[in-house]
Amino acid sequence: MASRPAGGERGRAGASGALLAEARNVSKAFTGVLANDRVDFELRAGEIHALLGENGAGKSTLASILTGLYSADSGEIRVAGQPVSFRSPRDALARGVGIIHQHFHLVDRFTVAENIVLGDTRQGFFMSPAGIRRAVADLGDRYGLEIAPDATVAELSLGERQRVEIVKMLVREVDVLFLDEPTAVLAPGEVEALFATLRRMADDGKAIALVTHKLNEVFSICDRATVMRGGKVVAAAAIKDFTPETIARAMVGRDVDLKPRPSTRPPGAVVLAARGLGMEAGHHCGLHGVDLEIRAGEIVGIAGVAGNGQLQLAEVLAGLQQPDAGKVTVNGTDVTGKGPHAARNAGLAYVPEDRLGTGLASGLSIADNLMLTSDTGFLFDRGGSRKKAAAAIGEYRVKASGPEEVVRRLSGGNVQKILLARELGNKASVFVVASPARGLDVAGIEFVRNLLQDYRDRGAAILLISEDLDEVRLLSDRIVVMHAGHITHQCAAADYDEAAIGLAISGYSGGGRFADTR
Amino acid sequence: MLTLDRRLHTGPFLYVAVPLCSVVLALLVGAVFLAVNGFDPLVIYREMLTASFATRYGIEDTIVSATPILLTGLAAAITFRFKLYNIGAEGQLVVGGICAAAAALFIGDTLSGPPAVLLVLIAGMLGGAAWMVVPALARIRLGTSEIITTLLLNYVAVLFARLLIFGSNTPLRDPTSTNFPQGTRIPSGTFLMEFGTSRIHLGFVIGCAVAVLVFFLLRDTRLGFRARVVGDSPGAARYAGINAPATALALLLISGALAGLAGASEVAGRAHRLDPNGLAVGFGYTGIIVAALALYNPLAVVPVAILLGGLANAGETLQSVSGLSVPSSISVVLQGAILIFLLAAEIFLHYRVRRVHRLPARPAEGSP
Amino acid sequence: MNAMVLTMAAAAAVASGTPLVLAALGGLLGERSGVVNIGIEGMMLIGAVAAFLTAQATESIPLALLAGLLAGAALALVHSFLSVTMRANQIVAGLAIVIFGSGIATFFGKSVEGQAIAVRISPYKVPVLADIPVVGRILFQQDAMVYASWILVVLVALYFRYTRAGLAMRSVGESPATADVMGIRVAAVQYCHTVAGGALIGLAGAYLVLARVPNWSQAGTTSGLGWIAVALVVFSSWQPLRVVAGAYLFGLALRANFTLQAAGIGSVPAEVLSMLPYLLTIAVLILLSFFDRQNRLGAPAALGKPYFRNER
Numbered sequence A: 001m002a003s004r005p006a007g008g009e010r011g012r013a014g015a016s017g018a019l020l021a022e023a024r025n026v027s028k029a030f031t032g033v034l035a036n037d038r039v040d041f042e043l044r045a046g047e048i049h050a051l052l053g054e055n056g057a058g059k060s061t062l063a064s065i066l067t068g069l070y071s072a073d074s075g076e077i078r079v080a081g082q083p084v085s086f087r088s089p090r091d092a093l094a095r096g097v098g099i100i101h102q103h104f105h106l107v108d109r110f111t112v113a114e115n116i117v118l119g120d121t122r123q124g125f126f127m128s129p130a131g132i133r134r135a136v137a138d139l140g141d142r143y144g145l146e147i148a149p150d151a152t153v154a155e156l157s158l159g160e161r162q163r164v165e166i167v168k169m170l171v172r173e174v175d176v177l178f179l180d181e182p183t184a185v186l187a188p189g190e191v192e193a194l195f196a197t198l199r200r201m202a203d204d205g206k207a208i209a210l211v212t213h214k215l216n217e218v219f220s221i222c223d224r225a226t227v228m229r230g231g232k233v234v235a236a237a238a239i240k241d242f243t244p245e246t247i248a249r250a251m252v253g254r255d256v257d258l259k260p261r262p263s264t265r266p267p268g269a270v271v272l273a274a275r276g277l278g279m280e281a282g283h284h285c286g287l288h289g290v291d292l293e294i295r296a297g298e299i300v301g302i303a304g305v306a307g308n309g310q311l312q313l314a315e316v317l318a319g320l321q322q323p324d325a326g327k328v329t330v331n332g333t334d335v336t337g338k339g340p341h342a343a344r345n346a347g348l349a350y351v352p353e354d355r356l357g358t359g360l361a362s363g364l365s366i367a368d369n370l371m372l373t374s375d376t377g378f379l380f381d382r383g384g385s386r387k388k389a390a391a392a393i394g395e396y397r398v399k400a401s402g403p404e405e406v407v408r409r410l411s412g413g414n415v416q417k418i419l420l421a422r423e424l425g426n427k428a429s430v431f432v433v434a435s436p437a438r439g440l441d442v443a444g445i446e447f448v449r450n451l452l453q454d455y456r457d458r459g460a461a462i463l464l465i466s467e468d469l470d471e472v473r474l475l476s477d478r479i480v481v482m483h484a485g486h487i488t489h490q491c492a493a494a495d496y497d498e499a500a501i502g503l504a505i506s507g508y509s510g511g512g513r514f515a516d517t518r
Numbered sequence B: 001m002l003t004l005d006r007r008l009h010t011g012p013f014l015y016v017a018v019p020l021c022s023v024v025l026a027l028l029v030g031a032v033f034l035a036v037n038g039f040d041p042l043v044i045y046r047e048m049l050t051a052s053f054a055t056r057y058g059i060e061d062t063i064v065s066a067t068p069i070l071l072t073g074l075a076a077a078i079t080f081r082f083k084l085y086n087i088g089a090e091g092q093l094v095v096g097g098i099c100a101a102a103a104a105l106f107i108g109d110t111l112s113g114p115p116a117v118l119l120v121l122i123a124g125m126l127g128g129a130a131w132m133v134v135p136a137l138a139r140i141r142l143g144t145s146e147i148i149t150t151l152l153l154n155y156v157a158v159l160f161a162r163l164l165i166f167g168s169n170t171p172l173r174d175p176t177s178t179n180f181p182q183g184t185r186i187p188s189g190t191f192l193m194e195f196g197t198s199r200i201h202l203g204f205v206i207g208c209a210v211a212v213l214v215f216f217l218l219r220d221t222r223l224g225f226r227a228r229v230v231g232d233s234p235g236a237a238r239y240a241g242i243n244a245p246a247t248a249l250a251l252l253l254i255s256g257a258l259a260g261l262a263g264a265s266e267v268a269g270r271a272h273r274l275d276p277n278g279l280a281v282g283f284g285y286t287g288i289i290v291a292a293l294a295l296y297n298p299l300a301v302v303p304v305a306i307l308l309g310g311l312a313n314a315g316e317t318l319q320s321v322s323g324l325s326v327p328s329s330i331s332v333v334l335q336g337a338i339l340i341f342l343l344a345a346e347i348f349l350h351y352r353v354r355r356v357h358r359l360p361a362r363p364a365e366g367s368p
Numbered sequence C: 001m002n003a004m005v006l007t008m009a010a011a012a013a014v015a016s017g018t019p020l021v022l023a024a025l026g027g028l029l030g031e032r033s034g035v036v037n038i039g040i041e042g043m044m045l046i047g048a049v050a051a052f053l054t055a056q057a058t059e060s061i062p063l064a065l066l067a068g069l070l071a072g073a074a075l076a077l078v079h080s081f082l083s084v085t086m087r088a089n090q091i092v093a094g095l096a097i098v099i100f101g102s103g104i105a106t107f108f109g110k111s112v113e114g115q116a117i118a119v120r121i122s123p124y125k126v127p128v129l130a131d132i133p134v135v136g137r138i139l140f141q142q143d144a145m146v147y148a149s150w151i152l153v154v155l156v157a158l159y160f161r162y163t164r165a166g167l168a169m170r171s172v173g174e175s176p177a178t179a180d181v182m183g184i185r186v187a188a189v190q191y192c193h194t195v196a197g198g199a200l201i202g203l204a205g206a207y208l209v210l211a212r213v214p215n216w217s218q219a220g221t222t223s224g225l226g227w228i229a230v231a232l233v234v235f236s237s238w239q240p241l242r243v244v245a246g247a248y249l250f251g252l253a254l255r256a257n258f259t260l261q262a263a264g265i266g267s268v269p270a271e272v273l274s275m276l277p278y279l280l281t282i283a284v285l286i287l288l289s290f291f292d293r294q295n296r297l298g299a300p301a302a303l304g305k306p307y308f309r310n311e312r
Helices: A059-066 A089-094 A112-117 A129-143 A158-171 A188-203 A215-221 A244-252 A310-317 A340-345 A355-359 A366-370 A382-395 A412-424 A442-457 A469-475 A498-506 B012-036 B041-054 B056-080 B089-107 B114-142 B146-166 B202-220 B222-232 B234-239 B244-271 B283-293 B298-320 B330-345 C003-032 C040-058 C061-085 C090-112 C135-139 C144-162 C164-174 C176-181 C186-212 C225-235 C240-254 C256-262 C270-290
Strands: A019-030 A033-044 A048-052 A074-079 A082-084 A097-100 A176-180 A207-212 A224-229 A232-238 A270-279 A287-295 A299-303 A325-330 A348-351 A430-434 A461-465 A478-483 A486-492 B002-006 B351-355
Touching: A019 A059, A033 A048, A033 A059, A033 A207, A033 A232, A048 A059, A048 A188, A048 A215, A048 A244, A059 A097, A059 A176, A059 A207, A089 A097, A097 A158, A112 A129, A112 A158, A112 C164, A129 A158, A129 A188, A158 A188, A188 A207, A188 A215, A207 A215, A215 A244, A224 A244, A232 A244, A270 A310, A270 A461, A287 A310, A287 A461, A287 A486, A299 A442, A299 A469, A310 A348, A310 A430, A310 A461, A340 A348, A348 A412, A355 A412, A355 B234, A366 A382, A366 A412, A366 B222, A382 A412, A412 A442, A430 A442, A442 A461, A442 A469, A461 A469, A478 A498, A486 A498, B012 B041, B012 B283, B012 B330, B041 B056, B041 B298, B056 B089, B056 B202, B056 B244, B056 B283, B056 B298, B089 B114, B089 B146, B089 B244, B089 B283, B114 B146, B114 B244, B114 C270, B146 C225, B146 C270, B202 B222, B202 B244, B202 B298, B222 B234, B222 B244, B234 B244, B244 B283, B283 B298, B283 B330, B283 C090, B298 B330, B330 C061, B330 C090, C003 C040, C003 C135, C003 C144, C003 C164, C003 C186, C003 C225, C003 C240, C040 C061, C040 C090, C040 C186, C040 C225, C061 C090, C061 C186, C144 C164, C144 C186, C144 C240, C164 C176, C164 C186, C176 C186, C186 C225, C225 C240, C225 C270, C240 C256, C240 C270, C256 C270
Parallel strands: A048 A207, A048 A224, A097 A176, A176 A207, A299 A461, A299 A478, A348 A430, A430 A461
Antiparallel strands: A019 A033, A019 A074, A074 A082, A224 A232, A270 A287, A270 A325, A478 A486, B002 B351
8 A cells, every 4th residue: 555644733723734635737627618727726634624616616526536536637636745646536545535425425235334344455355343343433432423333324314324434434544535515414413513523533633625615614614715616726725814705705706696685575365385284204204283384475495404304395285295194275275195286286386306306307308308297188299398398498598409308418507497497387376496506506596596586576486495594594585494394493584593593403492483393 | 448428419320220230240140150050151141031031932921920020029119118028928929819719719600801800809919918917917016027927927828828729628729630739720701811822911011000000109199208207217207196007007008918919910810720839939039129129119110020020030941941950049049149239239329439548537416 | 645745845846946046046146246137047048058968978967067157157248248338228138148048059959859968967865964854855865966055055145244255246236336436346246246146057057957857858948947046036035045945945836746646636737737836936926025015125226227437
């Protein structure tokens, strides 16, 4: 194995730690898109470094190059001062550089110990369970990670799985660790625990890089930050030299309008009502006594970490799942448990979070997908579907070669445009929209948000489900918080109370109206 | 090092080139195979070509052979295309033949001409569909793999047919045949019309008509659309409120009916009796190859069936031509080779090969 | 029905079930690494014909077994190439293997049609153990291949559970993306295990002609045994030890007509008795699905899905 750098200086000094990993003048292009344009990046021992940028800025590409997944087209990568050329993630790992991706690389059916040991060539032919257990326990003590070696990964929460990934890297003695959007799947309490662990690792001489687009977390834990935009590095300095506004402007390139655009008219009649919705917990947390009302001309935003019943609620409202208790009324019609057609005919449209797996048939053409939710007769109108598709492509400015293009080939933003074109074009009056701007670049995010607000102003009723609290706050007229299948908080946008909402997201009943919390 | 790049667009040229290349490559490998085993490939291939496509008798034979595999090819195409694997066309054909023969004998002399023939064909279709019912229901209600259930029923169907003719004394068995049992000849009023003095019977025309019907069914009807969605994305089907089990059931039963129709066509058009040894000769499996080579396009099934019909014919002829003594199974070997090469070549429909000198890279899901 | 008949039936079941044990074990080996194998029938046939011809030519049992093993492995190599490298539809690939394999077997079998094989594997009584009443007669008066099959099953089970390579292989079948990131060579693992599995299946075919069905008949040498093995892989939840139990159960069904005749029940038509193994397999599969609706029977999570790096 190649030589490793010795542990660097400790503490938050950052700039004085030894240089553990660097990129010099690195460029990388994918079919026509220049993802990294002469990028310089430095990572020092003992620091937690934020690699910031919007979706599409190039930060994930840079991280992938530094950790061996991609190779740069030009430029140089150095580890501990030595130029390296990684041919695979395994090469990088052998030199002490690892990455934890947003989608964890764990085998669900295996135990924690088996996952940690997988692919480790230092193990003998026969595996030794006792040895693994000891190593895991040692690491757990050292970095404050609670971890049970014999648990099956499938039973673990996302936060616990992330811990397994971290231990996996520590066992392989990484000195440099990249984490790609690590807090996306964590509850507030888990975020603190993660940051504590990362701090201890940095104090131990390791270099941590957080690839993220969440500003508030950057300020709470990072020492330095590098901001990327359009494939280039636009700013790199110690955190104390930045303010949230300067970073945001660097990320987006212009002043971003962060002020909400509230509705100018009072909301109309109730068009979507859910009373006493209940669902037994199973693989999910279930729903417990959920009451919800949405009126014409308002946006109600549901905040909360994913996995707290939002998906079940959305599917019950859209008629995809049947609740065990309660009633759903759309425009006065009872559609409880009657299937998606009933909800749709009553005037409800559903834009699911899982675009390519649920909302669209990714292997079919744009034309076919636009007809997915239409009621066709015995004959399928091919000519009509193509006309519809051409119209949608024009109206929403979708970058596609034509109505027959397969949806899977479209980029993320264009996929969402097709989905929105179909659902918003269906003459519905109630819209259930989940994570509509997730994964889109800045232009796409603005497009979607403006679109939703336009529809709201024209009298539509919108239920917005989003894990991004800032987004909920920006767009909603009323805010609802869900935790473990309960509604833990409700308030008007004007009465936004950060502390109460934070508590409600974590499961404590906060201000506003109460609901059952356990 | 070679790497695969996703194609942005697949030209129509490729849709013809890929199957064509598969056939050519298979013939090349077949030639090597023959040479290694002491046969002269050029002579063999020339014989095969002449036997099937160059003489009038040969062409007639080819079309007669193509008829059942055209229908079983359609049966395979409408299911395989949507990730449902009906491998039971072989058995459904046999059961269709049994039902057709039984219906014909039952009709006897009371009816003749088109109404009689129609009844016989319908009986065949119902028989084929019935043989599909248990595997289809098990698949949609319980998730039991239809691959194994339909396949095993093939063996059961053939044994059943043998039982009827060789193992028992039902009306289907010809009472006058004492030395070697065979099926009772069906009344001539139920024959499928033959064209002039050739042995080409109406079955071929019916098959072509059915191919056109199936093409429009899949492209222009609601069932075809639902099938597309269900085959591509069960999640999207659920979201759209499409009844996926009902769609799958419809496709499977239609497939069984098509295979049953093939059996009826063989009984009413060619053999004019229930002949287990003549029915269970692999039409079902060849049909799968036909479907795959046609890239599951119903219209393309027709020319491909003629090609493979000629191939099967040629194999039979070779065996009887003295001096050559090539086992007829050479055509099965070639069929298998064609399918193997097609499977290998299919990737080029959607991917291009490129040489790189370092680790290849494509944007991960999401964005760079 | 007396004890003697039952004991003999059980012994016959073990003997008849052994080709199934080997074939299903081979299929399972490849499938645990993620490659579906419905081509077992083709690999068995090609192993059978290779063994038969070798036996006629050399009169050597080891050589015949080796020939069968190599033939099965070669066909499995083709299957691996289609499934792993060319990312083809693995179901259709398996069918191609069956069609091609049976074509080859029929082609070469023509020259030995109807002949009896020149050598046969004879039973070997294990000293001491063979004299145990009942159990000894059933288990320890079989031939060497039966004993070998037990050892193979145990070895494979141990391999899966307790070795690092076995863990790596299982990860490929469950989550090839994870295995790839952890440095495991996904394609190599799948090739190795599919080909090794094919060798076992070819061996099963060889054993069939050397011990069970001594005449070469174009129609009836394996008569669908390979397909029952495919079902057996599912039936065993992809676990080696369960394969043995299921195989012997089917072995019993395969010998049904002899058993029934010995017990004095005649006059069931031969064709009906021949249907029994197939009908039994279908019934068992359906029952299994009925009792296991949620779990997908423990199939490896990525079974049948071609792996493309960077395309999740």
